[in-house]
Amino acid sequence: MKRLADQYSLTRRSLLVSGAATLAMPAIVTSARAAGKFTCKIAHTEGIGTPITNAFEAWTKALKEKSAGQIDAQHFPAAQLGGLAELLEGNRIGTIQVTTAGPDSEEAIAPEIAAFGGAPGFIYKSEAHVDAVLQGPLGRQCSDIARAKTGVEFVDYGETGFRHILSKKPVASLADLKGVKIRVPQLRIWVDFWTLLGAAPTPLPYSEQYSALSTGIIDAIDSDVFSVVGFKFHEQAKNLTLTGHWFLPKAVRVNAAWLDKLPDDLRALVRSTAKEAFAEQRRVNRAKADETVTQLKALGVQVTKLPADELAKMEKQTASLFDEFGKKSPETAKMIAAIRALG
16 A cells, blocks of 8 residues: 555656646647647546546547547546545646536535535435436536636536445444544535534545544545445445435536637537546446445445435434525525425
8 A cells, every 4th residue: 555655646746746847848838739739637536447437537548539649638546646625726727637526526616506516415316306407507507607716617527426324333323423433525515414413524535534444533434335345445344324315426627728728629529528428427327336235245344224214314404504505695595496496
């Protein structure tokens, strides 16, 4: 693990140095553009072998092949270039051309689009509901707001699907969550959600989850099933409680300034190939979710479904977040209402 971490650290330092050098030598950039080469670093925190990482790999290949090499797409999965906070910032300023995250990752900058990322929990009722929202006019509106406020365009939406609880001790009821140290993303809405449920939310970078479980810093994580397998979290926690409390779409985020600098045909290519790759990703993700749960059982994980009455308690106990979240702005309240109306 240390050797792998050292390699990742070296890769990150090299890329940061490379980025600084590019800023310092505009003549080289001009030369590269004249030669028709556009570097596209695609970096994210999703695990190796997961449907969403496979989709990014397929998209990377399509960008290179269909642009005849004009787009030099480079894929860095599994937090190789940093945690979520680092990648989001790099994506906004343009050192990372593409990343992925839930739309709720822009809660501080554009709270009205955070609800599209499943915030504040229990907002999406089914996969059909997700599609009605994100593949329709509301999804396009979400991208337009992101572009205007954050400098990032959402060219499509992948997904990791419904999230569940992976824990060291069984969670069979809402009461079992009391005091449980559960890892959450470094976003306020996730902290508020788990606090209302009586847990002890612990914000940590995505890349630190495995070690935090192994050392006892946390007792549980909130995760989709693919990531549990991809990052081998099941080696440190053997109880999976199926709750589906949060559906996490993943916006495919492209730096708008980089996109706008592309020739028209390449800009259209980026958008069209993204839609092709992630339509397939959504299909595969949904088809393989149950299969992955079966795989986890074979790996020694105890899988249980939270009883319906306990799940209803979870939803009731966090319902106040819709009102609290809606108070951020009139636009936010309208978005929450529009999303819920389609369910």
